[in-house]
Amino acid sequence: MKKTLTILAALVALPVGMALADDDCFVPMADWQPRDAVARLAEESGWTVRRIKIDDGCYEIDGSDAEGRRIEVTVHPATLEVIEIEYEDDDDRTRRDRKKRKED
Template sequence: MKKTVTILGFLAVFPAGGALADDDCFVPMADWKPRDAVAQMAQEKGWTVRRIKIDDGCYEIHGRDATGRRIEVAIHPATLEVIELEYEDEDDE
Protein backbone atom coordinates (compact mmCIF):
# COMPACT_ATOMS: atom_id res chain seq x y z
CA MET A 1 0.00 0.00 0.00
CA LYS A 2 2.80 2.39 0.90
CA LYS A 3 4.48 1.70 -2.45
CA THR A 4 1.24 2.47 -4.33
CA VAL A 5 0.82 5.78 -2.50
CA THR A 6 4.44 6.70 -3.30
CA ILE A 7 3.99 5.90 -6.98
CA LEU A 8 0.72 7.84 -7.17
CA GLY A 9 2.37 10.78 -5.44
CA PHE A 10 5.21 10.67 -7.96
CA LEU A 11 2.78 10.61 -10.87
CA ALA A 12 0.88 13.58 -9.45
CA VAL A 13 4.11 15.61 -9.27
CA PHE A 14 5.39 14.51 -12.70
CA PRO A 15 2.39 14.26 -15.02
CA ALA A 16 2.74 12.81 -18.52
CA GLY A 17 5.98 11.02 -17.78
CA GLY A 18 7.84 13.99 -16.34
CA ALA A 19 7.24 16.52 -19.10
CA LEU A 20 7.49 19.61 -16.96
CA ALA A 21 8.57 23.03 -18.24
CA ASP A 22 11.24 21.46 -20.40
CA ASP A 23 12.23 23.38 -23.48
CA ASP A 24 14.23 20.54 -25.01
CA CYS A 25 12.76 19.05 -28.18
CA PHE A 26 12.87 15.30 -28.59
CA VAL A 27 11.88 14.77 -32.21
CA PRO A 28 13.43 12.36 -34.73
CA MET A 29 15.24 14.25 -37.48
CA ALA A 30 12.96 12.60 -40.07
CA ASP A 31 10.03 14.56 -38.58
CA TRP A 32 11.73 17.96 -38.67
CA LYS A 33 10.48 20.73 -40.93
CA PRO A 34 13.24 22.14 -43.16
CA ARG A 35 15.21 25.23 -42.17
CA ASP A 36 13.56 27.12 -45.05
CA ALA A 37 10.16 26.57 -43.39
CA VAL A 38 11.53 28.08 -40.18
CA ALA A 39 12.81 31.12 -42.08
CA GLN A 40 9.45 31.51 -43.86
CA MET A 41 7.54 31.27 -40.56
CA ALA A 42 9.80 33.97 -39.08
CA GLN A 43 9.27 36.21 -42.12
CA GLU A 44 5.48 35.79 -41.82
CA LYS A 45 5.74 37.01 -38.20
CA GLY A 46 7.71 40.05 -39.36
CA TRP A 47 10.99 38.88 -37.84
CA THR A 48 14.38 39.56 -39.38
CA VAL A 49 16.51 36.42 -39.01
CA ARG A 50 20.21 36.81 -38.31
CA ARG A 51 20.85 33.15 -37.50
CA ILE A 52 18.97 29.83 -37.27
CA LYS A 53 20.71 27.13 -35.27
CA ILE A 54 19.86 23.96 -33.38
CA ASP A 55 19.96 24.02 -29.57
CA ASP A 56 18.69 21.28 -27.23
CA GLY A 57 17.04 19.60 -30.21
CA CYS A 58 15.00 22.70 -31.10
CA TYR A 59 15.47 25.30 -33.79
CA GLU A 60 16.68 28.58 -32.33
CA ILE A 61 16.28 31.88 -34.14
CA HIS A 62 18.41 34.93 -33.37
CA GLY A 63 17.21 38.13 -34.94
CA ARG A 64 14.85 41.06 -34.52
CA ASP A 65 11.09 41.29 -34.19
CA ALA A 66 8.87 43.54 -36.30
CA THR A 67 9.65 46.54 -34.04
CA GLY A 68 13.41 46.01 -34.23
CA ARG A 69 13.93 44.50 -30.78
CA ARG A 70 16.52 41.73 -30.56
CA ILE A 71 14.95 38.32 -30.00
CA GLU A 72 15.95 34.74 -29.35
CA VAL A 73 13.20 32.24 -30.14
CA ALA A 74 13.05 28.47 -29.55
CA ILE A 75 10.95 26.70 -32.21
CA HIS A 76 9.62 23.14 -32.10
CA PRO A 77 11.21 21.42 -35.12
CA ALA A 78 8.19 19.32 -36.15
CA THR A 79 5.34 21.78 -35.56
CA LEU A 80 7.18 25.13 -35.86
CA GLU A 81 5.41 26.16 -32.66
CA VAL A 82 7.11 28.93 -30.66
CA ILE A 83 8.29 27.29 -27.45
CA GLU A 84 10.04 30.28 -25.94
CA LEU A 85 10.58 33.88 -27.01
CA GLU A 86 13.11 36.08 -25.22
CA TYR A 87 13.73 39.76 -25.83
CA GLU A 88 17.40 40.63 -25.46
CA ASP A 89 18.59 43.92 -24.03
CA GLU A 90 20.98 45.90 -26.19
CA ASP A 91 23.47 46.10 -23.25
CA ASP A 92 23.92 42.28 -23.20
CA GLU A 93 26.56 42.48 -25.91
Protein backbone atom coordinates in the same frame (compact mmCIF):
# COMPACT_ATOMS: atom_id res chain seq x y z
CA MET B 1 17.33 -1.71 4.38
CA LYS B 2 15.90 -2.60 0.95
CA LYS B 3 13.22 0.09 1.34
CA THR B 4 15.89 2.71 2.20
CA LEU B 5 17.92 1.82 -0.89
CA THR B 6 14.83 2.10 -3.09
CA ILE B 7 14.06 5.57 -1.72
CA LEU B 8 17.68 6.68 -2.18
CA ALA B 9 17.72 5.39 -5.76
CA ALA B 10 14.51 7.32 -6.49
CA LEU B 11 15.96 10.53 -5.03
CA VAL B 12 19.14 10.18 -7.08
CA ALA B 13 17.19 9.54 -10.30
CA LEU B 14 14.83 12.49 -9.74
CA PRO B 15 17.27 15.29 -10.70
CA VAL B 16 18.28 13.39 -13.84
CA GLY B 17 14.65 13.16 -14.94
CA MET B 18 14.09 16.81 -14.11
CA ALA B 19 17.12 17.83 -16.18
CA LEU B 20 15.79 15.88 -19.15
CA ALA B 21 12.42 17.59 -18.80
CA ASP B 22 14.12 20.96 -19.37
CA ASP B 23 15.07 19.99 -22.92
CA ASP B 24 12.27 21.18 -25.11
CA CYS B 25 12.31 19.01 -28.24
CA PHE B 26 12.71 15.29 -28.67
CA VAL B 27 11.77 14.66 -32.29
CA PRO B 28 13.37 12.28 -34.81
CA MET B 29 15.12 14.21 -37.59
CA ALA B 30 12.87 12.50 -40.15
CA ASP B 31 9.89 14.40 -38.66
CA TRP B 32 11.51 17.84 -38.76
CA GLN B 33 10.23 20.66 -40.95
CA PRO B 34 12.92 22.02 -43.30
CA ARG B 35 14.96 25.08 -42.37
CA ASP B 36 13.21 27.01 -45.17
CA ALA B 37 9.90 26.55 -43.32
CA VAL B 38 11.46 28.11 -40.21
CA ALA B 39 12.68 31.04 -42.31
CA ARG B 40 9.12 31.48 -43.70
CA LEU B 41 7.72 31.44 -40.16
CA ALA B 42 10.14 34.20 -39.20
CA GLU B 43 9.25 36.26 -42.26
CA GLU B 44 5.50 35.85 -41.66
CA SER B 45 6.05 36.94 -38.03
CA GLY B 46 7.89 40.08 -39.12
CA TRP B 47 11.26 38.94 -37.77
CA THR B 48 14.63 39.62 -39.39
CA VAL B 49 16.79 36.49 -39.18
CA ARG B 50 20.48 36.68 -38.37
CA ARG B 51 20.88 32.96 -37.84
CA ILE B 52 18.88 29.75 -37.54
CA LYS B 53 20.53 27.05 -35.47
CA ILE B 54 19.66 23.90 -33.56
CA ASP B 55 19.77 24.01 -29.75
CA ASP B 56 18.53 21.28 -27.39
CA GLY B 57 16.83 19.55 -30.31
CA CYS B 58 14.84 22.67 -31.25
CA TYR B 59 15.26 25.28 -33.94
CA GLU B 60 16.48 28.58 -32.55
CA ILE B 61 16.10 31.83 -34.49
CA ASP B 62 18.45 34.68 -33.61
CA GLY B 63 17.38 38.00 -35.04
CA SER B 64 15.19 41.01 -34.41
CA ASP B 65 11.47 41.65 -34.29
CA ALA B 66 9.49 44.17 -36.36
CA GLU B 67 10.38 46.92 -33.85
CA GLY B 68 14.10 46.19 -34.10
CA ARG B 69 14.45 44.50 -30.69
CA ARG B 70 16.89 41.60 -30.56
CA ILE B 71 15.12 38.28 -30.11
CA GLU B 72 15.90 34.62 -29.70
CA VAL B 73 12.97 32.37 -30.64
CA THR B 74 12.78 28.65 -29.83
CA VAL B 75 10.68 26.71 -32.36
CA HIS B 76 9.48 23.09 -32.23
CA PRO B 77 11.12 21.34 -35.21
CA ALA B 78 8.13 19.22 -36.24
CA THR B 79 5.17 21.54 -35.61
CA LEU B 80 6.94 24.92 -35.94
CA GLU B 81 5.15 25.98 -32.76
CA VAL B 82 6.88 28.89 -31.04
CA ILE B 83 7.95 27.54 -27.66
CA GLU B 84 9.70 30.62 -26.30
CA ILE B 85 10.56 34.16 -27.35
CA GLU B 86 13.40 35.85 -25.50
CA TYR B 87 13.72 39.62 -25.88
CA GLU B 88 17.02 41.28 -25.10
CA ASP B 89 16.54 44.80 -23.73
CA ASP B 90 18.93 47.67 -24.43
CA ASP B 91 20.40 47.48 -20.92
CA ASP B 92 21.38 43.81 -21.45
CA ARG B 93 18.61 42.53 -19.21
CA THR B 94 16.54 39.76 -20.69
CA ARG B 95 12.77 39.41 -20.65
CA ARG B 96 11.22 36.08 -21.58
CA ASP B 97 7.78 35.31 -22.92
CA ARG B 98 6.74 31.67 -22.88
CA LYS B 99 3.93 30.21 -24.89
CA LYS B 100 2.19 27.24 -23.34
CA ARG B 101 2.45 24.11 -25.42
CA LYS B 102 -0.81 22.68 -26.60
CA GLU B 103 -1.65 19.40 -24.97
CA ASP B 104 -3.27 16.81 -27.20
